[in-house]
Amino acid sequence: MPTVSAHVALTLAQHVDAVFGVMGNGNAYFLDALEKHTRAVFTAVRHEQGAVVAADAHFRASGRIAAGTSTYGAGFTNTITALAEAVQAQVPLVLVVGDEPTSGPRPWDVDQIALASAVGARTYTVGRTDAAATTVIAVEHALTYRVPVVLAIPYDVAALDAGEVPEAPSPRLPSPLAPRGEFAEGMLDDIAAALHDAERPFLLAGRGAWLAGAGTALGELAALTGALTASSALGRGIFPESRYDLGVTGGFGADGAMELVRTADVAVVFGASLNQFTMRFGELFAPGTRVFQVDVAPAATHAHVGGFVRADARIAAEALVARLTALGARGALGTTAALGAAPAGGDTAPGEAHAASAAPGEAPASGTASARPWRETVDVAAARAYEPGEELAADGRLDPRSAARRIAELLPEDRVVVSDGGHFIGWANMYWPVAAPDRMMMVGTAFQSIGQGWPSVVGAALARRDATIVLTSGDGGGLMAIADLESAVRAAAGRGMAVVWNDAAYGAEVNLYGLKGLAEGPMRIPEVDFAAFGAAVGAEGVVVRTLADLERLASWTQEDPATRRFLLLDLRISGDVIAPYQQEIIRVNS
Secondary structure: OOEHHHHHHHHHOOOOOEEEEOOOOOOHHHHHHHHHHOOOEEEEOOOHHHHHHHHHHHHHHHOOOOEEEEOOOHHHHOOHHHHHHHHHOOOOEEEEEEEOOOOOOOOOOOOHHHHHHHOOOEEEEOOOOOHHHHHHHHHHHHHHHOOEEEEEEEOOOOOOEOOOOOOOOOOOOOOOOOOOHHHHHHHHHHHHHHHHHOOOEEEEEOHHHHHOOOHHHHHHHHHHHOOEEEEOHHHOOOOOOHHHEEEEOHHHOOHHHHHHHOOOOEEEEEOOOOOOOOOOOOOOOOOOOEEEEEEOOOOOOOOOOOEEEEOOHHHHHHHHHHHHHHHOOEOHHHOEOOOOOOOOOOOOOOOOOOOOOOOOOOOOOOOOOOOOOHHHOOOHHHHOOOOOOOOEOOOOOEOHHHHHHHHHHHOOOOEEEEEOOOOOHHHHHHHOOOOOHHHEEEOOOOOOOOOOHHHHHHHHHHHOOOOEEEEEEEHHHHHHOHHHHHHHHHHOOOOEEEEEEEOOEOHHHHHHHHOOOOOOHHHEOOOOOHHHHHHHOOOEEEEEOOHHHHHHHHHHHHOOOOOOOOEEEEEEEOOOOOOHHHHHHHHHHO
8 A cells, every 4th residue: 555655755746747855764765656656757966955956946947846855854954055045035846854753753853843944944744644635735835935845754654554645636826916906006007107208218027027927028018118128137038139138237237238227217127126236235226217116025125116016027017018008109208109110211220329319328319300219229239248358367367257258159059057156156147148037047146055056957957958057156165065066967967067167265255355354264275176076977077277278168069968978167267356246245345
């Protein structure tokens, strides 16, 4: 007869197709049933933190909920940092764990419910008669509230016979949040009117807009209003028209692009929390900019927001498109026009300056012949350009800016980028464009942690089996998660690669506290040969000291994925080149 653990495995497998974890006493029967009796794919990782990280990355890459699993006690406590990250990042997943017996804790047991609760995760404990129903409730909770849940199997219950597995209902999920009440409808009217009359409209979207499927509607709204667009770091690529997109806002943004944002007279934000980094510590918008926000949060998330609508980003964007269509599209200066059309009698290409146009970022003077939308009067490509950097920095080590730019030229277009945390995150976010938000994942940044890079590759590789998985990591985080280097190489063999920004230091700490005069000894790392680490577990490791060394990446991309190995690029970069976002943090903390 099926055991309690089998009830959990068989029911969970109806809702997830991927499980990641480490086997131990507490989850052995669960994994046995999962392997023998379900179609869910189990992928072993080498550290329990990686089980949660991989499930987290799987959701971010695919939108499909996944599961992690660990044993009780020490196995469970190893998951806590990754669990906290998933809570803060609002990532739904199920963590199946063993737990203390129903008779009470043993010497090696800890209060797992309290530990999970401390980082914001709810625990559901199964029994002999309700394992299947409790599993469905756990899945429903995770999906409804976009949060990880812990599904605990007490040790003395795990192997008990539980009878035939009952037919479990599907999780009941809430409908997308529509604007409700006269206030919300009135605020949508106000936003539509503001966009209709704006001379320099700007739209900003974040991960919430992507999860809502708002990309198409936002593209229509941008076209109707002639707005420039941009995204948060987690919303990159959401707007379908890239030629009018300023890229990422905040510390990852190009200076020219951020200057244009400050000239906007109306800004509407969809599904972005407007945290301190996105907002450039309060300096993203000029004091005179009218800022509106659409979000599922209960209230506006920044003091600069003057009008707020609690709603699903897609539904709100579609409502605004309908209102603006009824009002009639208007060009710059409020002159009714077909947005995007060339001036009468002109043959100016989109994006080129017209003879009567103002300088980039300025509104046309009243009475000019051109009533073109703002976005047609500025050079967006020039505004979003970054510093190219030199080949070598002053200390003789590789300049990370030039390396990032060259790697971007060589990376395959089908890439999915996963990122660890650390000072280096600026380089990939600035220089490596991606096609959509689910192709750039930063696991760890919500909780400000490092050491979650290698297992992120595992989850992304299973979620996107047709893509090249690219990890960007620092030497500090890379060493912290080194147990799952082997997991990454195994999971993404032939179509995975990693770039380790190796400056022999915890760069963020050196750039902040070292500059303040604090002792740098604890901030430094003896230079590690990551290329050799990779070779030890079956990867091809390449030490990169010059741009010419990156030619191996060029040839690697042309090889057959069926025969090539995982490629690990160990970039020996200069720690003296400080990422712009880090310079911003330094200014704020000085």
